Amino acid sequence: MTRSSDVVVVGAGVIGLAVAWRATQRGMSVVVVDPRPGTGASSAAAGMLAPVTELHYAERALLDLTLDSAVRYPDFVDELQAVTGHDVGYRQCGTISVGWMGSDLAALRDVADFQRSLGLTVEALSAAELRRLEPMLAPGLPGGVLVSGDHQVEPPALVAALLAAATAGGVQLVDQPVAALRLDGDSVHGVELADGAVIAAGQTVLACGAWSATFTLPGERVLAVRPVKGQTLHLNGDPGALSHVIRGEVRGVPVYLVPRADGRVVVGASSEEAGFDVRPRAGAVHDLLRDAQALLPSVAEMELVAVRTGLRPGTPDNAPLLGSIGVDGLVIATGHHRNGVLLAPVTADGVAELLESGTPPPSWKPFDPLRFDEVPSRGEPAWS
Amino acid sequence: MTRSSDVVVVGAGVIGLAVAWRATQRGMSVVVVDPRPGTGASSAAAGMLAPVTELHYAERALLDLTLDSAVRYPDFVDELQAVTGHDVGYRQCGTISVGWMGSDLAALRDVADFQRSLGLTVEALSAAELRRLEPMLAPGLPGGVLVSGDHQVEPPALVAALLAAATAGGVQLVDQPVAALRLDGDSVHGVELADGAVIAAGQTVLACGAWSATFTLPGERVLAVRPVKGQTLHLNGDPGALSHVIRGEVRGVPVYLVPRADGRVVVGASSEEAGFDVRPRAGAVHDLLRDAQALLPSVAEMELVAVRTGLRPGTPDNAPLLGSIGVDGLVIATGHHRNGVLLAPVTADGVAELLESGTPPPSWKPFDPLRFDEVPSRGEPAWS
Numbered sequence: 001m002t003r004s005s006d007v008v009v010v011g012a013g014v015i016g017l018a019v020a021w022r023a024t025q026r027g028m029s030v031v032v033v034d035p036r037p038g039t040g041a042s043s044a045a046a047g048m049l050a051p052v053t054e055l056h057y058a059e060r061a062l063l064d065l066t067l068d069s070a071v072r073y074p075d076f077v078d079e080l081q082a083v084t085g086h087d088v089g090y091r092q093c094g095t096i097s098v099g100w101m102g103s104d105l106a107a108l109r110d111v112a113d114f115q116r117s118l119g120l121t122v123e124a125l126s127a128a129e130l131r132r133l134e135p136m137l138a139p140g141l142p143g144g145v146l147v148s149g150d151h152q153v154e155p156p157a158l159v160a161a162l163l164a165a166a167t168a169g170g171v172q173l174v175d176q177p178v179a180a181l182r183l184d185g186d187s188v189h190g191v192e193l194a195d196g197a198v199i200a201a202g203q204t205v206l207a208c209g210a211w212s213a214t215f216t217l218p219g220e221r222v223l224a225v226r227p228v229k230g231q232t233l234h235l236n237g238d239p240g241a242l243s244h245v246i247r248g249e250v251r252g253v254p255v256y257l258v259p260r261a262d263g264r265v266v267v268g269a270s271s272e273e274a275g276f277d278v279r280p281r282a283g284a285v286h287d288l289l290r291d292a293q294a295l296l297p298s299v300a301e302m303e304l305v306a307v308r309t310g311l312r313p314g315t316p317d318n319a320p321l322l323g324s325i326g327v328d329g330l331v332i333a334t335g336h337h338r339n340g341v342l343l344a345p346v347t348a349d350g351v352a353e354l355l356e357s358g359t360p361p362p363s364w365k366p367f368d369p370l371r372f373d374e375v376p377s378r379g380e381p382a383w384s
Numbered sequence: 385m386t387r388s389s390d391v392v393v394v395g396a397g398v399i400g401l402a403v404a405w406r407a408t409q410r411g412m413s414v415v416v417v418d419p420r421p422g423t424g425a426s427s428a429a430a431g432m433l434a435p436v437t438e439l440h441y442a443e444r445a446l447l448d449l450t451l452d453s454a455v456r457y458p459d460f461v462d463e464l465q466a467v468t469g470h471d472v473g474y475r476q477c478g479t480i481s482v483g484w485m486g487s488d489l490a491a492l493r494d495v496a497d498f499q500r501s502l503g504l505t506v507e508a509l510s511a512a513e514l515r516r517l518e519p520m521l522a523p524g525l526p527g528g529v530l531v532s533g534d535h536q537v538e539p540p541a542l543v544a545a546l547l548a549a550a551t552a553g554g555v556q557l558v559d560q561p562v563a564a565l566r567l568d569g570d571s572v573h574g575v576e577l578a579d580g581a582v583i584a585a586g587q588t589v590l591a592c593g594a595w596s597a598t599f600t601l602p603g604e605r606v607l608a609v610r611p612v613k614g615q616t617l618h619l620n621g622d623p624g625a626l627s628h629v630i631r632g633e634v635r636g637v638p639v640y641l642v643p644r645a646d647g648r649v650v651v652g653a654s655s656e657e658a659g660f661d662v663r664p665r666a667g668a669v670h671d672l673l674r675d676a677q678a679l680l681p682s683v684a685e686m687e688l689v690a691v692r693t694g695l696r697p698g699t700p701d702n703a704p705l706l707g708s709i710g711v712d713g714l715v716i717a718t719g720h721h722r723n724g725v726l727l728a729p730v731t732a733d734g735v736a737e738l739l740e741s742g743t744p745p746p747s748w749k750p751f752d753p754l755r756f757d758e759v760p761s762r763g764e765p766a767w768s
Contacts, residue, residue: 282687
């Protein structure tokens with residue numbers, strides 16, 4: 001069986017669905033292929049939209065991209081909610097980063113200084129200010145850092161809304177695994193499914209996160225993306241226990257708590273290199289509960305509703321792979337690592353522009369999917 | 385709608401189902417009523433059959449009953465497996481009790497001395513012997529105590545086999561809640577269901593664990609049974625990590641690990657007074673993982689498959705409520721607390737005998753369901 005469309009998108013996570021929705025809005029016919037839509041990294045994500053708080057040293061280019069996407073978020077959500085009638089839980093909540101002990105706080109303050117040096121708005125909190133803003137936090141925390149502009153969204157609700165918007169816009173969803181890209185010399189013409197069916201398409205968008213490196217591209221190339229296992233705990237408590245997203249460093253290990261308006265709390269996230277293993281690991285659950293309780297003792301009394309595991313698409317520099325690789329008919333939109341939910345609007349807008357005009361946004365230069373080709377592999381020491 | 389039978393059993397856990405099976409074997413017609421068969425305390429139980437290891441001070445009468453039931457277990461399982469073709473996972477594995485630090489071990493050795501004084505076979509293990517028997521345990525454990533005769537069974541498999549045996553024997557299962565006992569003066573004549581239907585029966589067996597106290601008995605009596613919430617963690621690891629059931633005291637808090645032959649491990653159990661709340665509590669999950677890891681570090685690498693919560697039917701002296709209470713047509717078989725799986729054979733045999741002959745086994749004297757009637761309630765201080 002063969003069907004054909006202007007565009008086929010491989011992957012129905014937040015990135016693939018947002019791309020598909022935006023492409024239909026520009027008049028393209030779109031098929032999205034995914035054996036289990038919305039069940040990958042998107043389903044385990046906590047939904048923090050925190051470009052400033054997420055910033056790490058030497059990630060300046062990524063900061064610009066995340067800030068750009070954060071600016072697009074209000075309109076993106078308004079439009080999505082208007083089209084679908086869904087509520088995706090978008091709200092401003094601010095982020096407070098807290099240190100569990102003095103050395104944790106010192107490290108947070110150092111990052112805050114770096115953030116301020118870039119012109120970002122970051123506010124130091126004393127122990128007393130911290131206690132006033134979040135009285136349920138553990139007594140004795142030495143202080144923190146406030147970024148009041150941060151937002152959150154609920155990823156499962158976002159995925160559901162994107163699915164609804166995409167299908168309402170005419171996107172066809174095919175819940176089959178993709179076996180291979182249809183290569184013809186140095187160009188791509190759609191995909192071949194596991195059941196032998198073919199989806200012919202003028203342009204193919206690879207947006208299947210950690211699985212993007214399982215496809216061989218023309219020239220035997222493989223994308224520099226790897227699965228980084230992350231686990232989140234989904235708890236149910238009393239509404240009002242927390243007013244802000246809390247990000248902590250507990251003896252050097254990061255943990256966060258994202259409160260929903262109705263008392264649910266998402267705790268995350270482990271970070272493990274474990275290939276494609278998505279089984280919940282008991283030790284990660286323990287460590288998350290231990291560190292979350294250290295910051296918010298009432299976690300102990302909350303209901304543990306679920307443990308979710310996702311595979312972040314990690315890259316060598318933690319920034320995404322966006323744009324073309326010199327292969328006709330192929331667009332890359334993967335490697336979003338910890339930032340897929342936040343980067344969905346800017347990615348979808350840029351890919352739609354690229355699909356229509358053939359040219360990516362100029363700001364995507366730092367995210368060239370082939371930028372790692374010159375990096376020696378780990379098996380080849382640089383001094384040899 | 386009215387149906388009638390010789391016996392109606394309220395509760396389809398291991399106790400109710402074993403009673404029903406044994407009663408049909410004596411030629412009685414039996415109906416079992418339970419809105420969700422096999423999902424109560426039986427479903428969360430780990431299935432340790434450990435009369436010696438479970439023994440606590442001043443529970444001599446209970447010890448005799450548990451030893452009696454342990455002796456009946458091999459035939460009970462053989463017969464059940466022969467009738468149904470099910471494998472219930474019955475096997476000898478022995479129990480090793482380990483102390484996490486010296487004071488924990490001292491407490492275990494004191495209990496062992498008490499057990500030995502009763503003529504039970506209990507063996508002290510040095511740190512080196514412990515390490516030889518269970519090399520995966522944490523380094524540095526000070527020693528332990530071995531009871532090599534202990535067995536285990538898999539409660540979900542046991543429940544499934546009992547269901548199969550009971551229905552094969554002609555037991556009818558009604559998956560409705562019971563609204564009330566049908567009282568007539570000082571006698572009971574079956575039950576009334578939530579949907580208004582009636583099951584008339586010459587004899588009614590109350591075997592619904594923690595829920596047994598929700599029924600009012602003739603004379604406005606209520607049984608002295610209360611829910612004691614327990615949580616177990618169901619893990620998946622490599623086969624062979626443990627050869628024995630491990631019971632530990634970690635800084636005074638008990639924890640156990642029950643290894644199945646295929647690498648699964650059940651970790652238990654919290655003990656909480658929380659009414660009929662069966663939501664998994666994050667703090668209990670944390671504490672179980674912490675203490676299980678302290679004894680067996682490789683727990684951290686196991687998959688967390690499920691958290692199960694059950695309500696043990698607790699009684700003031702931790703022993704069950706068995707037999708008659710001077711009410712025609714009513715038999716009590718509840719309050720088995722931590723020992724329901726172990727006590728199923730002796731309870732079922734005794735209840736079947738009582739239903740047939742009108743006389744309970746003489747050894748049940750200490751388990752008179754009304755033995756607490758003289759105890760002042762907690763609201764009435766003894767010195768007033």
